[in-house]
Amino acid sequence: MAEAAIQTICVIIAAKNAADTIGLAVESALREDMVSEVVVVDDGSSDGTDKAALASDDGSGRIKIISFERNRGPSAARNAAIAQSTAPLIAILDADDFFFPGRFAPMLAETDWDFIADNIAFVADPAALSSPARFQSRARTMSLVQFVEGNISRRGKPRGETGFLKPIMRREFIVGNGLVYDEELRLGEDYDFYVRALALGARYKVIEHCGYGAVVRGDSLSSRHRTEDLRRLFEADNAILSQSSLSADARAVITQHRDHIRDRYELRAFLDVKREAGKGGAIRHMLSRPGAIPAVALGIFHDKYDALRRSDAASAASLPTSPRYLLAGVPVGGS
Structure with a gap:
């Protein structure tokens, strides 16, 4: 019991x-x-x-x-x-x-x-x-x-x-x-x-x-995140990185994750400014944040490249017709 x-x-x-x-x-x-x-x-x-x-x-x-x-x-x-x-x-x-x-x-x-x-x-x-x-x-x-x-x-x-x-x-x-x-x-x-x-x-x-x-x-919540949500997430990584007890390997990989999220934030922030203040405002924004230029440039390139490859049919096919599994398990009876 x-x-x-x-x-x-x-x-x-x-x-x-x-x-x-x-x-x-x-x-x-x-x-x-x-x-x-x-x-x-x-x-x-x-x-x-x-x-x-x-x-x-x-x-x-x-x-x-x-x-x-x-x-x-x-x-x-x-x-x-x-x-x-x-x-x-x-x-x-x-x-x-x-x-x-x-x-x-x-x-x-x-x-x-x-x-x-x-x-x-x-x-x-x-x-x-x-x-x-x-x-x-x-x-x-x-x-x-x-x-x-x-x-x-x-x-x-x-x-x-x-x-x-x-x-x-x-x-x-x-x-x-x-x-x-x-x-x-x-x-x-x-x-x-x-x-x-x-x-x-x-x-x-x-x-x-x-x-x-x-x-x-x-239309999941995770697909509708705001620019501010990305900022808070990489700042959460910064808070974890402030712990002195982290191993060197842990510190390195959390830093990599933080930078990955921060790059996504910088791109979204740039696009927000461009939408609200036009190209001139976007240029001024980038001049004030020169360290973010590589992340924004690479992000724009990837977005445009993906757009060229995307089609309505491909978008529809993104929803799986058969289940996809997160972990690559061994089927029962396999080895």
Whole structure:
């Protein structure tokens, strides 16, 4: 009985105007026997997200709804949910994603972890995939350096950052280390949270078994980030870099990630000024920031090159007709 109590999970769902998708997310969480709580935070929605979430209640008494009067962002929503929950394990579920049946058992079979994540299937239509491919549940430990390296996107490759992983987290580690999500961040808040946890010594394991379904949408929140969001994200890296306890390898890779995000920020800032103040204003902006000229010039070149290659057909094809998996697992029966 004590072991069962240790294994119970609180699923946290931050939701903004997610009435069309929240039902599937809630139902997939309540379907799992190991889930003792589902906390939905309606982050200032105007479409009845809270009512849609309640409509998926299975009568077990496990669901709780927290409603913000105004939008405060995913970090504030997650902090509020963690504070209101009691289960010893915490799992994050995005409001437009879902769990495959039986997600948690392979993860909880592993030992010696503070965070543990599984594979993700990226799908365009959840109804078209009742179960994911079966991979061996091979486990590996992920270091801070490996995690950050996995969050530096590469041109010409499908996005697959390790920050997309949705681990189960031990409340004891989070609370014991005073970890909270940075409420200034509306982009990369998971990345920042996990990097700070790893810097504090968190044991992060990953298995290749797939239990999480991520729905690919062209209008996701992450695709609508603001220029300011990029600035705050590279400043979050700067805050981590201020820690004297970081190893040289960790410091080098976090610096690389910071510079990658800062280059994206400089391009977006330049384009903002050009749109608002015209070419003359953009030139003056760049003259005031000569160090940003290489990043902006290269970014413009890449954007134009991509535009030449892009077509309506290619854009439509970007939504997968079959699932794509974040981790390259070994199929069951393979070697």
